[in-house]
Amino acid sequence: MDKKKIKAIIGQLKAKRIGMHGVDFLLSWEKTREELEATFLVADALKGMREIGVSPKLWKSGIAVSNFRDNSTRTRFSFASACDLLGLYVQDLDEGKSQIAHGETVRETACMISFLTEAIGIRDDMYLGEGDKYQREVGAALDDAVKSGVLPSRPAIVNLQSDIDHPTQAMADFLHLAHYYGGLDKLRGKKIAMSWAYSPSYGKPLSVPQGIIGLASRFGMEIDLAYPEGYDLIPEVVQLSAKQAKASGGSLRTVHSMDEAFEGADIVYPKSWAPYDVMQKRVPLLHAGDQAGLKELEKSCLANNAKFKDWECTEERMKLTKGGKALYMHCLPADITDVSCKAGEVAASVFDRYRNDTYREAGYKPYIIAAMILLEKSRDPAATLAKLLARGSQRSATR
């Protein structure tokens, strides 16, 4: 990347008609095609600036709040890196440490953490019907607080994974694909197999496969969604994705065979998730704090999972893909057979061959997050980027 290339990206960005200022990026399908493209462009521009040593620090001070209601290593670091890059200082809202258990409402906490805050990253993916709802509740509370003069400005909410979508992951995945194939337009007509895979662990959220089909269907891809009977995704998301696929000139087909999905695929994304009915049953049990019931559910779920140990991304299956050379993708960490577990989502030799690809894929996430924040907080993102580039502030003083 050089300065000229970054200027060209900013030029492309200027041509996009977008309305992202002040609007949270919660679900990719709430964004227009041009808005998705704008996000990729800003991410590329920020990555380019860091490569050439120009600091894209947007703020001299400001807080970013991270609220992880589920564990995370890579997303936590991606969010911290993105915020630091823009000049924000991350403060964790650790609900264990806080008084949230003692009667604070969502609305109140949202305000109390936001007096000098520019962005709030939220991961809340454990309860079906809850995570996205919680993010919108926080957003509505912030809107009210700005309107009534309680807050000086509206922090951006970054969806770091909800029960419905995982847009920072899916957008990073597709920026990877765009670079891998030399442009988003190259995705048209490519076949992607978004397939369930066996994992010895339990209860993984549905948001990754939902995010992938929700985004793949925007770019004219031929999508095979594959899973064993009972491992459905949220029906509305699948229906919407099918509609989107058609509209963009592609297709979405649900199959119950990993082989069928892999057949002739350009891209495979084998990834475990929990059965839909288990996800539904978990919600009332979790709310009720019924530990015994949850244990029971887990046991029966794992027993059911075990019937599908052959849903593994093996070398044999990879041979079914286009030229035997489909691009393997994963949000990481993958359950790798004989490495992280006895039987998992992917054979060790397959993962090994694509390891660096998956790492590169992950490497886009900090820039996607930074792009989402910049686009929500800036009225004129192209002008903002042009200003940062022209400023030319050197990130490092090392010789």
Next chain:
Amino acid sequence: MDKKKIKAIIGQLKAKRIGMHGVDFLLSWEKTREELEATFLVADALKGMREIGVSPKLWKSGIAVSNFRDNSTRTRFSFASACDLLGLYVQDLDEGKSQIAHGETVRETACMISFLTEAIGIRDDMYLGEGDKYQREVGAALDDAVKSGVLPSRPAIVNLQSDIDHPTQAMADFLHLAHYYGGLDKLRGKKIAMSWAYSPSYGKPLSVPQGIIGLASRFGMEIDLAYPEGYDLIPEVVQLSAKQAKASGGSLRTVHSMDEAFEGADIVYPKSWAPYDVMQKRVPLLHAGDQAGLKELEKSCLANNAKFKDWECTEERMKLTKGGKALYMHCLPADITDVSCKAGEVAASVFDRYRNDTYREAGYKPYIIAAMILLEKSRDPAATLAKLLARGSQRSATR
């Protein structure tokens, strides 16, 4: 707020005779009236600068330590926001993570965390007779370390709540009042009801009501301190406040009826706290680690509390206040009847009506904290602020 207004504030600050450099703000009654006013002025100036987009970053690097010996959400974020605004990076001294349990003395820890540190925020409000003492021990250790050349400079200690006072809260509360009424002088003659209120929780510190009467008594207010028999505050604080009230042209009266306190009040502050004798009994039990004794004490305390469920800030009681329109205040989170608990400190409809006021009240805290740090670390605060304003460094580069 505009630049001219901020300059006027700085002008007012210049006229104050203060001796706050190098002196911790531990108890509001250790500060002169002019010093309190200076704190409000600096807070307003910093808030103004942020509003007009000028960064008041005082430091390019430097550590701020937060030491929370009791839970906190809002004060934690206020401290983090204040420090970030001034350019300090907050590092938590989490005594769970550290080796403090393994024989480190207060003196040693104070030095070890301070080699490049500008401010240390401490919340220690659980033990009567301990929190303020601990803050002074830390301060004395730092003084020694500076004198002996171990430390290059003396970090400011910020009292984020002790057993005696909660000055960042009380000062934020009164800055809110000053803005609400159009000036500190407008508080003269106003009646404030600092009243105990029922809460289903147990053992809340006495520092908020003590902080409020300790500060209200500086401004010529008519204070009614109301609580059920047995819920006394630290006697010395009440006596001192009474003396201060008289000296400032106001009064302090203790009553055992919420109605009496609300009668004709301009301001009401209904807030739960633990009975004084329970706070006293807790100390030896906590020191001894007598869990059974503490459980027993809690049970008897809650049973006693339950006798006073009618100490609630209801619509009926609000009608007793001046014109039925007293300003409701709370340090948050409030125990709201039928919202956060079955029976609490305040009726939902009352809280709802004043919600935004309580949020605005809370919004002053980051600036009060930042003001306390600036005043302790700067020899000439007016000159420092004037320099920051003249520098005109833009906090945000967004377009």
Next chain:
Amino acid sequence: MDKKKIKAIIGQLKAKRIGMHGVDFLLSWEKTREELEATFLVADALKGMREIGVSPKLWKSGIAVSNFRDNSTRTRFSFASACDLLGLYVQDLDEGKSQIAHGETVRETACMISFLTEAIGIRDDMYLGEGDKYQREVGAALDDAVKSGVLPSRPAIVNLQSDIDHPTQAMADFLHLAHYYGGLDKLRGKKIAMSWAYSPSYGKPLSVPQGIIGLASRFGMEIDLAYPEGYDLIPEVVQLSAKQAKASGGSLRTVHSMDEAFEGADIVYPKSWAPYDVMQKRVPLLHAGDQAGLKELEKSCLANNAKFKDWECTEERMKLTKGGKALYMHCLPADITDVSCKAGEVAASVFDRYRNDTYREAGYKPYIIAAMILLEKSRDPAATLAKLLARGSQRSATR
């Protein structure tokens, strides 16, 4: 310190032939004498800049990761302070919070936390044969990731204590000695007693005494390593240190008497550590998660320790040292008899007399850490420092 003095230090640095760029500082004996001296010079220059108020901020953004696999207060704060001084934002890799337990390999985690990262500090001192190995595994993974284009640059690994060495501690200790005696060259011929001492606690790592003899043996010192039978250090480290001592014109002698070691010593470093065979037995028990076995081992170890309660740095023993005035050193926290425990490593009166010396000793650690990072990340450290000094950016705007 003044600007002229700092320029002189930079001049001395320029004359050193070093190859530290891109090379981790894991064990002091992997560095040449000139490289050790360069580290001291950079630490002094950075300390000097901070003293005269010039910010040595190297980066405008960038992440530093802290990975503490064992508890820490002072090293945690030293690392945070060092990173903040250079402009890096510290993000904790808390393996409790992360998904590391769920099958992530070292390699993958190393990459995932490093996309925008400049430095990774690791403390891993609990398992003999594991800590140093782990740090090298992380390093190798990062090297691979840079080579394959996954990472834009190689983060520096800072050894915040391994099973073998504790170089940030030992280097801080020796910078303290250099200033105490007026130059590293003054250490030649000085006698240092690195002695085991009794502590009521169990299982302390061997890395401090190993680090001390590994470094003292570089400067022509007469080293007495003293411990009760069975409390050996890693044999290879002792052999190497003996060889180094001879090469530098000094000596290393192992004795089993504290008195013998103290006899005529210029410097004493009385410090507890675990018996070597206990450290060896712990590893398989820890790996196996054999809690009962560990408890049993601890009991027998403490019983064995108790036989050596007389290994204490008393006033009587101090009289054996040169002129009765040896310099007492400790990495802190010390087990002080009648202060932090009934019987410990050092008498209270001895510790009291040297308290400020030990605090000053600790005060060098942040600068040693910052120096290590600067030397690893800069191709021309002297030019980098000269640039930072010439830039003259004021750290504080206070008046």
